[in-house]
Amino acid sequence: MRIMIIKYSFWNYERFFKSNHPEYATIRNLISLNASHDFILIGQGRRYEHFRIGNTQIYNLGYSDGNKFSYLLYLFVKLLLPIFMRPSIILDMCVRDLIPTAFASRVLRAKLISLIGSEIWYELSFIPKPLKKIYKSLLRVAFHASNTILAISESVRKELIEDFAISPKKVIVYRYKVSEIFNPYVSKDLKKKLNPNGPIVLTVCRISPQKGLEYLIEAALILVQKFPNIKFVIKAYSSIPNYRRKLLKLINDHNLQRYFKIIEEFSSYEEIPKYMSAADVFVLPSISEGLGLVILEAMACGVPVIGSRMGGISDVIVNNYNGLLVQPRNVQDLANAIIAVLSNENLRCVLSNGALLTSIHAKQNELSSLLTKLIFT
Structure with missing residues (x-):
């Protein structure tokens, strides 16, 4: 065949x-x-x-x-x-x-x-x-x-x-199976390099309009007032040039250059867990998302996650159990959620524990077996 x-x-x-x-x-x-x-x-x-x-x-x-x-x-x-x-x-x-x-x-x-x-x-x-x-x-x-x-x-x-x-x-x-390379035991040494003296807000995604990154930049205007040493790290595996230029202009217009680090040198998928483990919170402010596999990968590293209340993200995040859901395109809602996670250690522990429990099931998915069954029946 x-x-x-x-x-x-x-x-x-x-x-x-x-x-x-x-x-x-x-x-x-x-x-x-x-x-x-x-x-x-x-x-x-x-x-x-x-x-x-x-x-x-x-x-x-x-x-x-x-x-x-x-x-x-x-x-x-x-x-x-x-x-x-x-x-x-x-x-x-x-x-x-x-x-x-x-x-x-x-x-x-x-x-x-x-x-x-x-x-x-x-x-x-x-x-x-x-x-x-x-x-x-x-x-x-x-x-x-x-x-x-x-x-x-x-x-x-x-x-x-x-x-x-x-x-x-x-x-x-x-559902895709979440790789075992995502786990809470990955070294956190990268945090010392990225932002040793303050919290790290991480996003891993393609730089494209569906990811809603402009709303994260707008939320940063609120967050830097409360967390002067905060760092926003965007780990991009590819980008749409026009949208990337729009984001850089927005960062420059708001004088946020020192708070943002956009990393586009994507050498391998295997380096992502190091960034996840360095983060204090993972954020995906998408306006459209089939699922948001990166959210499950962040959960597997025990990182508190925040995502838009839409699409497949709502299938994954149970609000106040394994993450926080925010309204898409709502800058204040996004900023409030990040403030809540960074300011409340008990909330971080609750979300981290819920995330790890969720990831156990995500590591048991096996799409290849389902495909084999569909192909040959």
């Missing part, structure tokens, strides 16, 4: 073999559990490349962010490649580009499993207004063409059922 797996980002040879990131670990486990079958992995990449590892062929199609012609070519190749390679099963991990995959699966009569890892309304926000209705209609057809849809959270499942009229029986909520 030939199984094709399509994802939004590129397949990196070294990451594929060594990374503890749950996406890579899940696919590795899936291939390992089904070693007698052929796998084809399709990703973006900055240039076209093809290599083979055992029973697995890997293609990066060379799509470049921001280049419309490159994106259209990527979609065209994404449509043709499944038809040419003729897989029996297609697993698509990118909702925004699902339409050509669904068409190809219909032509091939292949089983299609769609994995939805983000809120669909946010993905639709990237589509030009004149095309949005048409695109949403085509996306509805693509969802109905899927044999099974895996939704990252209950909120995404609800969106599929209510906005796209998908049968509840077709939609299954899945």
